[in-house]
Amino acid sequence: MDTAVQNESRFVHYRQRDDIGLIVIDSPPVNALGHGVRAGLMTALNEAVADAQVKAVVLTAAGRTFPAGADIREFGKPAQPPSLSEVIAAVESSGKLTVAALHGTAFGGGLELALGCDYRFAAVEAKLGLPEVKLGLLPGAGGTQRLPRLIGVAATLPIIVEGNPVPATEAKALGLVDALAEPGSSGDSFIDAALVYARSLLAEGAVKRPLGEMPVQQPDADLFESFEAKTRQRRRGFEAPLVCIESVRNAVALPFAEGLKQERALFEKLRDSAQSRAQRHAFFAEREVAKVPGLAKDTPTNPVAEAAVIGAGTMGGGIAMVFANAGIPVRLLDAQEEALERGLGVIRRNYEATAKKGRLTAAEVEERMALIRPTVSYDDLATVDLVIEAVFEDMELKKKVFAELDRVCKPGAILATNTSTLDVDAIAAATGRPESVLGLHFFSPANVMKLLEVVRGQATSDEVLATAMRLGKRVGKVAVAVGNCYGFVGNRMLHRRQSEAMLLVEEGAAPEQVDKVLTDFGFPMGPFAMSDLAGIDVGWRIRNERRKAGDPEAPEYNWLDAIAERGRYGQKTKAGVYRYEEGSRTPIPDPEVAQIIAEHVRSKGVAQRSIEDREILERCLYAMVNEGARILEEGIAVRALEIDVIWIYGYGFPVYRGGPMFWANEIGAEAVSAACSAFRAASGREVWQPAPLLARLAETGGRFGDL
Ligand code: T1G
Secondary structure (H helix, E strand, O other): OOHHHHHHHHHEEEEEEOOEEEEEEOOOOOOOEOHHHHHHHHHHHHHHHHOOOOOEEEEEEOOOOOOOOEOHHHOOOOOOOOOHHHHHHHHHHOOOEEEEEEOOEEEOHHHHHHHOOOEEEEOOOOEEEOHHHHHOOOOOOOHHHHHHHHHOHHHHHHHHHHOOOEEHHHHHHHOOOOEEOOOOOOHHHHHHHHHHHHHHHHHOOOOOOOHHHOOOOOOOOOHHHHHHHHHHHHOOOOOHHHHHHHHHHHHHHOOHHHHHHHHHHHHHHHHOOHHHHHHHHHHHHHHHOOOOOOOOOOOOOOOOOOEEEEOOOHHHHHHHHHHHHOOOOEEEEOOOHHHHHHHHHHHHHHHHHHHHOOOOOHHHHHHHHHHEEEEOOHHHHOOOOEEEEOOOOOHHHHHHHHHHHHHHOOOOOEEEEOOOOOOHHHHHOOOOOHHHEEEEEEOOOOOOOOEEEEEEOOOOOHHHHHHHHHHHHHOOOEEEEEOOOOOOOHHHHHHHHHHHHHHHHHHOOOHHHHHHHHHHHOOOOOHHHHHHHHOHHHHHHHHHHHHHOOOOOOOOOOHHHHHHHOOOOEHHHOEOOEEOOOOOOOOEEOHHHHHHHHHHHHHHOOOOOOOOHHHHHHHHHHHHHHHHHHHHHHOOOOOHHHHHHHHHHHHOOOHHHOOHHHHHHHHOHHHHHHHHHHHHHHHOOHHHOOHHHHHHHHHOOOOOOOO
């Protein structure tokens, strides 16, 4: 057998089982349909077709899943034939009855390959889906043309435009799957079941049914319009969802061959788009952050069978829910009984609200509540493996808590702080086990937000860091390892954006103008609507604390302080930067605030001017990027992709722009640094000292580190 064929057979095995040709794809980790797999499939299919004894072909995969899609790593490289579309067309036009046997996550090109088969057999635990839209793409191997022919347009649109997994049982009800294996059937028993199914089809005289030859049922007249209107609202700023709808429309309006051609053209346009490049970057970056540079892959980790949370407030309660949701028993400790009661009440109401939406049963609510065990006594923490402190942001209080934890917790227990700004090393120094102390910075609401900043202290051991990273994934978070500094990575950059936004308002921009520029960019909320949501009083008190403590870095008195002093704390007081009608969270610009700002500005003698949107965007975002360059320079984040993941998952940076560093890189480092320099010359302000950026660019040849 020549090497080419040998290579191809490396990924795809063909075995004849009496009258059935069995094709097994084997290309770990997810059987992605890379060139080797595609070529191997063609070879195996040709063997099956050439064998007169073979009446049917079963196409399946080894390992954990049927192909989870095209090989995303191949995008942007020269195409290598055969294309996936050619493989699927060969399957569809082969003279044999073809059956796809699906297990794991039959996603993207994998499901499209299965749609080229005449029948689909699935493990009951399998999930099917077309998640290309989450990569800024559309199903580019016939999915937008074949799926509507199989299950109709109404069922097709959500699958393609939202890109979410469809459980095999639901897929069967839709007609996407024809038969299900017995629960628990896997490996050889699953393949045997698929062979039995294929033989039953032959026995019934089942015939080929190429989807390409089937008509598309005409959908209801307003289906596309209403679905598109909903999509424009839900996926504001994204290009791919609308192009997905356009391609499904073509399935109804055009003959199959023409629809396929248009689909390919639309796919290539999306594949080469900035948005898809950004979303593919985000996809890989989210996985890369789990591999902490300098932390050996086989670093031993400690089991976390029982946890504890100190502080039953908003953050503490949310963190306790994170553990309960992952099935980990968790002690919730608060100094006061009534605070505990209140905290448990909030947790229960959260679960009941989820149950009301049908996402939890009443029994599951009780199971989770039972996992959260309240206590006022530190002695109850003697057996826990990990504690997360979530008390008020006061260093003295935290040091006291950690000294107590150090006294009562067993040797080796991990002591973590949820602080968002205080010094993790100073907290660690309050214990006799600094190697077991680190920051676990959850984002509010902790039970919803995906990001977890894992803050490594100077003394934190590799095992403790590895345990925390693994725990993050286990509780469904995107864990990113960062170094210890004021604000770590996310908040440190946020403070830069916030102070630039504050200055822009002082110089003449209205708060609502700044907010609109950033929401038009793609953020879910602007900085000042965010201040009102979080509560202006929180920052105002911290700034006052820092000024009282004589902190040289404490920000000077600003117009937000002037607003807070008037009792305008934000949504909680129905008035903050904006005002709010009763029962509404919609921010409404308030002339009283414009007055407060004008008085403050007059007292500072600042000359106001009208400010262009572009200046607002550049100053807010380049200030963040510049801080990101400093963070990379200091090693607080080792790679630019860590910063991108933090901002996408922690602060709503639009994923179709890839994160702050990727976005700046797409604009081009020279353009960014030129804007910074021009700005510094115009404003003369040190915050625009672009040195870190320029240093970084020089170092990395114009890129912000290995993206
Ligand atoms: N291509 C290349 N590598 C992939 C991959 C893919 N499609 N999917 C996963 N990987 C890698 C991933 O980077 C990681 O690598 C490892 O596999 C395990 O992944 C023509 C154009 C399948 C649900 O969008 O959703 O088909 O870090 O850590 O948590 O229309 O991976 O180990 O080196 O995520 O168990 C469409 C994307 C592609 C599915 C498994 N398909 N993948 O989750 O493991 S475009 C997708 C996933 C397409 C066609 C179009 C998940 C998963 P490493 P993992 P997991």
